[in-house]
Amino acid sequence: MPHQLTSTEARINNLTAYLTPILLVFAELNDAFCPPFVQPIIKTTQALIAGVQNVKRNKDQCLQLVESIHPVLFAILRIHLESETVGSLPPAILEDVAGFTDTLHKTYTCIEMQQDGNKIRQFFRQSEAHGLLKECQNKLDQAFNVFTVQNEADAMHQELMELISTLSDGTMSDRPSSVFYKGARLCSSNSFSLLPSKPKIFHGRESELQEIMELLGQNTPRVAILGGGGMGKTVLARAVLHHTDTCARFEHRFFVSAEVATTAVELAALIGLHLGLDPGSNLTRTVVQYFISQASPCLLVLDNLETPWEPAQAREGVENLLSLLAALEHLALVVTLRGAERPSKVRWSRPFLQPLQPLSNDAAQQIFEQITDDSHASDERTQLLEFTENMPLAVDLMAHLVEYEGLLTVLTRWKTEKTSLLSVGHDRHSNLDTSIAISLSSPRITPGARELLSLLSILPDGLSDHQLTHSNLPITDILSCKSVLLATSLAYKDTKNRLRSLVPIREHIQQFSPPSQPLVMSIRKGFHNLLNSYAEHKTAPISSITAQITANFANLHKVLGEGLQPGSLDIAETIRCCLALSYMYRVHMDGRTPLLDRIPLHLCDHQLMVQYLMEQMTVQTYTSVDAERLVSQGISHLQHLDDPKLEANFYGTAGAFMSHSTIDPMHGFQFLEKALALSKSTGDTGVQCQILHSMAIFMSRRGNPTAALALGREVEQIAYQATDLVQVTGALQTIAEALITFGDYKGALIELSRARELVDMCGLTGGSRYCNISNDQTEIHIRKSEYAEAKSIQTALLQNTAINKNSEIHGYTFLNIALVDVMIGTTRELIQQNLDSARKVFNRAKSPLPIIYCDMVLADLNLREGNWVLAQAQFQESLTSRDRQVVVYCVERLADSTRWLAHFQGHAKWPMMCLCESQRLQEKLMLYKALLFIGDWFISEDEVTAHNLFTVALEGFTFLDVHQSRAQCFMRFGEMAQKKGDRSKAAEMWREARPLFERSLQTKDVEQIDRRLAALEKEHQSSLVNLMTLYPPTEQPDKEVIEASTEVTRSSSTDKHTRNQVKMLGP
Structure with a gap:
């Protein structure tokens, strides 16, 4: 008898049936246009479908929450499809979609909390958990009302299925008749390049x-x-x-x-x-x-x-x-x-x-005739063409005027307005100015069209249809104005369907008819809203909002640059816009916008000055700044304000700036403590999380991963309570980094895997958080000597460093690949190439510490190549930075005596320093490596101590699952056995080492083992030949000789028993 579904199971099946197809359409929408917030909506809804099936508590309420999502999703989809520009929404509606995305994240936290064994439960009291359930339901109801959804699920589902049925098997962007086609990227030669059309009028060339x-x-x-x-x-x-x-x-x-x-x-x-x-x-x-x-x-x-x-x-x-x-x-x-x-x-x-x-007279006349459809020669036409001096653009513009207004009318207007210029003569540039001026005086050019053209004159990137319709520009009937400009050839549509004006026309308009201040302030406000959306909604897909910003990149610099001129009416608003642009620069571009240096330093707006100083401190990675001066100025401005939130932000920024540098770290940490107290008093959980994260970084760099772990757990709790999944990802990464130090690589990978899931849900895939998580995963694989996995991650990052390619992250990718390549024996040429690429990025960003990382990797390469003098000098020079990563990397290599010639080994300073630094930094892996290196110093004089040290190190490496270091221990045991004449045990140890070296891509070590094993086999065969010579088959060797010849077998069978009798200290 078939299984009878319970009512709960039936609801879950229905829920899946309703949500799956709508997510399919959302995915197609995202692939075609990548609209803001669509990607996190998809990822979070998918997680909710999976999560609600595992709920153990309040299942009915949780199902009701997820069921409430479907009608809102359908409404958002319809708004996108019915928009004038598919994939673009007005700012007000976009804000509502952003709010709904936040509600989905709250709902996800709520659903996760109802599952058995989920650690999120520990962060909430029972009353808080019930309160969150109620809050989520209220917010979903609000979203339902905001998007004016009609509650007829069956009808909506049927409409959706009909929509899907009209789609082809390919993506929507592939289907010419799809509703998505009108805004989709058109391609030529399988690229995103749309070839311009073939000239319809072509004469004289x-x-x-x-x-x-x-x-x-x-x-x-x-x-x-x-x-x-x-x-x-x-x-x-x-x-x-x-x-x-x-x-x-x-x-x-x-x-x-x-x-x-x-x-x-x-x-x-x-x-x-x-x-x-x-x-x-x-x-x-x-x-x-x-x-x-x-x-x-x-x-x-x-x-x-x-x-x-x-x-x-x-x-x-x-x-x-x-x-x-x-x-x-x-x-x-x-x-x-x-x-x-x-x-x-x-x-x-x-x-x-x-x-x-310039064109020949015949060619100019042919163009004129083809545009005006008038082949009758006349003196009037000749006069107009003489004015253009046969410049193709001027001929084209003049012909279009004649087409619409008539030859005599245009000639009369030109004579009355520009006779003086004609009588004194003029060059081609003045001809073009005059032609444009005549075009602008046409009766067809309405005041609105004139205003739109003046606005285009300061916008090198032009304007998209979305900007024309949704920027609230003070131009009446703006779409008609657009049509007028296109008809008179004063503007054109480029391959990206943006309305633009040619450079000569823009230059003329800026000189003779610049845009009014209200018009400039209006477009500047639109750009400010766009940048604020980027800065405030960090859960938006990076590619969607950054694509809108980069499409207006030249526009932003032109408009904001002019707004910073002395006497500008809205200079404060312009500065805020510059600060928002600076935020994008340091997260996704090359670090620093030049506009930051053009901001006036003597403003009466104390709040704005504090924000400016905070941004200057935040971009300190990219430039050299006077820290004490910036902090002192900020404190001075704060004295005129009563704004605890701003004060907390300032001290948090100043504290992070100073504590993470070598300027005054302890003073910086005191700033962080003050900022934390202020943020707690204001209840600003976002700032609290950022400050605690900075404190965790400080503790980690000071060699206190225990405190860093505790701070990471605290951030996790606060972020979950605030349902801020972006801050949760940062907390999980902080926790993982502390676990890496402790050697808990498995636990760290679990935390990083969880962080990556949340990053996908928040739409941050490919951004800086995503890249940082990938780099932490890379570090774990490098520590475990899993170099293939490490290089695979970094190679993928190199190809995808973002939608939002951050220059420093891109540089670190080159650096990490070079580091791995040194380990696995890649050619010097390729390693040097990647190091040079990394240095170029870091030099451009003016980042001194990453350049030191490049130096230490180069030192490791020189050590590998046998350039010991240079390698030693480079390692010791790098150590002057006292950076944690530099210390671990350099000291470990200086302490490994097997990599140095005898006269470069010096004394036991470096192995002992490695041991001391491992204790100071609480680095578990470094501790076991130090024991291995110290054992190397004892091996020539005290084999028992060396054996014990190697044994403890082996147990530690086994616990941490570090393949290469385990193999190195087995190699030492094999060499000690060979020295004692125990060839069987030596062979066994080397056979243990071989697959570990293979796992860590140590080709030379594998070849060395093969040679040693071959030599042992050759010795064994030689011994058998000698034995046969001494005792021919006709003679019978005595009992002692037989025992001697089988010694290899006996020692092999008892080797494990012998090793178990060695005193084990344990990891």
Whole structure:
């Protein structure tokens, strides 16, 4: 008889049936657009479905909580799909989605608490647990009302299934007829690069086109299209891109507008975006590797390259990037630049393409006729074309005016407004200004369109449709204004569907018709809201919000930079926006925004000055600052305020800054204690967690992992009580790091695994927390000499360092790979390459300690290569930092006498120092290594003591599961046995060591064991031959000889018994 479902089981089945398909659609939405908060909603809901099935207490209430989620999810999905721009929501609705995400995290904590054996229960009293259940239900009910959900679950489920049924088996972004298609990334050649269209009007550049096509027929062509502004360089590049010969020869074609890039790093990021690579702080290497991996020829067009190339401070970096691209044999490179100078460091194809000149009269007339659809020649048309001096952009703009207003009207207006300029003569730039001015005076240009164009003049990145509709800009009927600008060619849509204006037009508008202050303040406020959303909602997927910020990167620097000018009406708001941008920089970019240095230092706003000083202290990793001066100024400003929360934040920041440096750590810790007391008085649990985390780091660095562990547990309790899963991940990592010191690697891995689950639920996958957890897991594998696993983790990090590539994390990845490679015998060339990459990152970030880490790894490499003098000097120089990790790494290697020549060993100082430091730092692994090293010093004079030390060390390494060190102990035992003539025992010990060396990728040690075993076998065979010579088969050896010949077998069978009689001290 089939099992009869209980009512609870039936509810769980129904719940799963309802939620699973909607999560499928959410996943497709996330893959196509990566909207904010969608990823954590998916991950948390999946965890709730699994968790509710294991609930033992209050099961009915827990089921009701999870059941309440479904209608809200459906409503959020519909809002996304029905939005004017799929995947983008207005700020107000986005805030509601963020609140719902927080509610899901609270619900998750509540569900977890109802399971047997879950440690979260210990953090809550029974009344608090029931209160949390009630709070979650209330918040879900509020979400239900906020999103105006109609409570008809069956109808909604049916609608959802119908939606799913219309989808293809592929992802939504793959399906042209899908509702997601209108906002999805379109691709060319399997990348995210959308090729611009083929020019519909193309006259006067046929000879240049033919020259370029001949150059592209050469091997490794490198072509620079030069010319003044508005000369049609981009149009010519587009014609090259779509030429039939180009399409036939180059399977992959990419068109990248470099206009928004200001540095080589940003240019590499733009290229990476078009190639479909994950965004990051520096994609140079990744871009080059992508093109190397392509088997077929590729064509890369870099348009408007002058923007990043012309500034003197960025020129060398851009030329280095071009040089790397030009070195790729199967990559054809075409660039367009304003001016007549080609970038150096590239061997441009010969003969050079000459800079573009104005069109011929015939070509200009052909363009004019094709746009206006008027082939009748006239004096009026000739006069207008003479005004343009046949500059393609001016001809195009003038022709469009004539198309809409008529030839005579345009000519009359131009004569009355610009006769004086015509009579005195003017250059091409003034021609363009006049053309634009006439365009702006057209009756079709409404006041709103004029305002929108003035706003575009200060926005190099342009505006997305989402920004146009949701930024609350004070422009009436803004979408109609957009249409007017597109129709008059004063604006255009780029390949990312953003509304932009050409550089010459922007320059003209800024000079003659700049945007009004209210308009600038409005867009600045929109940018501020975007940055605040990033800073406040740390549970949002990093890629979603950072993608919105990076899409406006040049806009932000332009608008904020102007807002910092003296006399700006909203300078305080601008500074807050700069501080928010600085937060993003230090978490996901190269460390420090240059805008931070442009903030005025003498403000009357004491609160704002404290916030500015806190940010300066926070970015101290990236620059050299006067700590005492910053702290003193902050305290001075605080005296004018009565804000305990701000005061707690300030002392917490100052304490972390000072306690984690060599400036005045104890004074810094006192600041942390003061900050903790203030945060407790205000009830700010988030600040409490941050301060306790800083205190834990201080204790760990001071060699007190016990205190660090206790502080980590305290953070965990506070964070769980506040249902702050982001802070819980930090607590679990702190706990894991203390357990690593104690040698509890299994327990540490459990905590880190739990932290990673929460990171995924919070949508922080790929961010700094994710990377730090991965680095802790790497450290455990390195300690256990599981180098394959360690390198696998770091290699993955190198490829995915984020959505949000943090430069220092990226540098540490190179460093960790180099460290592992030293251990496993990788070639010096590859190790040096990774160390150089790491140093480059750390030097750019101005981080001194990581550079010392590079030095100590280089010293280890020199030691491995037998350069003992240099290695010894480098280790001792690194030790001057007294950093915990440096001390452990360097002292362990200086103490291992087996790695040094006899005259470099000195005396027993280093093994004894290793023992002392292991006790001071409470490092369990270091303790057993010290016993091993001390045993090496005793082995020549006191084998009994050495044997006992090796035995204790072996027991410790076995307890910690450290493969390589266990193998080293067995090697010592084998050598001691061989010295005594016990070949059988020596062979047994070496056979024990062999698989351990294999597990830790120690190829040379494995080969050494094989040679030793082969030598023993050869000796054994030689002994048998000698025995046969002394006693031929006709003679019978006496009993003593037989016993002697079987000694090997007997000693082997009794070896374990003999070892068990050795006095064992235990781990």
